[in-house]
Amino acid sequence: MILFLFSGLLTMGQNATRPTSIHKSVKSRTDAIFDSLVKIRRDFHRYPEISREEKRTSEKITVYLESLGLEVITCVGGYGVVGILDTGRPGKRIAWRADIDAIATNIPDVVDFSSKNKGVRHICGHDLHAAIGMGITNVLAHHKNKLNGILYFVFQPAEEMNEGAQAMIADGLFDLIQPDEIYGLHMSPYPVGTIATKAENVFAHITVAEIIYKTSHNQNALVDFTKKLMKSAQTYGPNAEFWDNNNLFSPKLGVTNPNTIYKDYTALMSDFEIQQSNDTLKIRILLNTSTKERLDLFLPLIKSKIEASGYAKELLTVRFNLQKGLPVMETPMNNEELTYKTIKSISDIYGKQSVIPLYGVAPLQFSDDFAYFQKSVPGVYFFLGGSNPEKGIAAMPHTPNFAVDEECIRTGVNYFSSMIIERLQE
Ligand SMILES: [Zn+2]
Ligand SMILES: [Zn+2]
Incomplete structure (x- = not known):
């Protein structure tokens, strides 16, 4: 999530209703790998890398995707990694994007697996985005024989500088892959166990x-x-x-x-x-x-x-005239039909309480360069809830106490693996 600063002076800174067997199987696979995903997330958190320097992170992702049998393309637009899961059967081509970079900050970490890279911290949750993206890849690769079409997993660098998505596209991303739809998420202060989104723009x-x-x-x-x-x-x-x-x-x-x-x-x-x-x-x-x-x-x-x-x-x-010749911050624009369909499929499978529909956008200086992918490919950008007030956890990105309830890894992997399967089956 990009935080835009203007002159440093801001005024603000249930149950499943359709438990088909494949989604039951998604859940059990997610449960089986959950502990390993927490470990992966904490490893990324301990060794955060700022935009354009995500070397170690991208190497870890590459090894993981290769171990799942995916074709992997590295160094796309910097340290971008693209994994391709081809089921060998005709069908839709769907992309999932996860950003992987951390932020230069001296604000002390609030977890006991704190950053070992001085002056760098995952304060925007991209360690979770990466781990969840790897989890979704794992779950879908595990179900490969039951799926059709092609899945692409895009691990994007340099989101915080508002340049990684453009760099991947300029480096030929859409020659390497031709997705019909693209999806992604960002950690948010909504309660753990929920996702939130709306049609069109999700940021101001x-x-x-x-x-x-x-x-x-x-x-x-x-x-x-x-x-x-x-x-x-x-x-x-x-x-x-x-x-x-x-x-x-x-x-x-x-x-x-x-x-x-x-x-x-x-x-x-x-x-x-x-x-x-x-x-x-x-x-x-x-x-x-x-x-x-x-x-x-x-x-x-x-x-x-x-x-x-x-x-x-x-x-x-x-x-x-925003800055550096940029007139406006590009904002993710969600495709209306896909927003409706994905919200419906997640709430049908995981219960109505799992999805929070949004009706407005907060006047906060946040955006996400996921917007650039959506200029070429229709898709939806989701907020993933990470807060847990009972545990005193508030998942507001870029704030000093930013933390998440790691149960959100399970939620993210479950909901979006199932959602992608439903999109493939349409
Ligand atoms: Zn972010
Ligand atoms: Zn951010």
């Missing part, structure tokens, strides 16, 4: 709106005018419940409620950044929107209002 659209004027006078008045204009485009006032982080996941107002306050919004997420020179005035602000429509409407609205004002002649540019 993130960008920086930048307005540049060419003028040597009136600059202070222009600043005031522009601030007022931008604030008027916001959907929530300064004191709204919207800005209370405690509401993000609350049952009444949060993203899991069909009437969530995080369903439809345009929000200014930082203070204004003002740059003045003799003849130029630049005003920048971090912007989040809940939908693509709101994102697309923002610039034309601001531009038309400035053009209709007395400042039309001074206006030089209105644009999105």
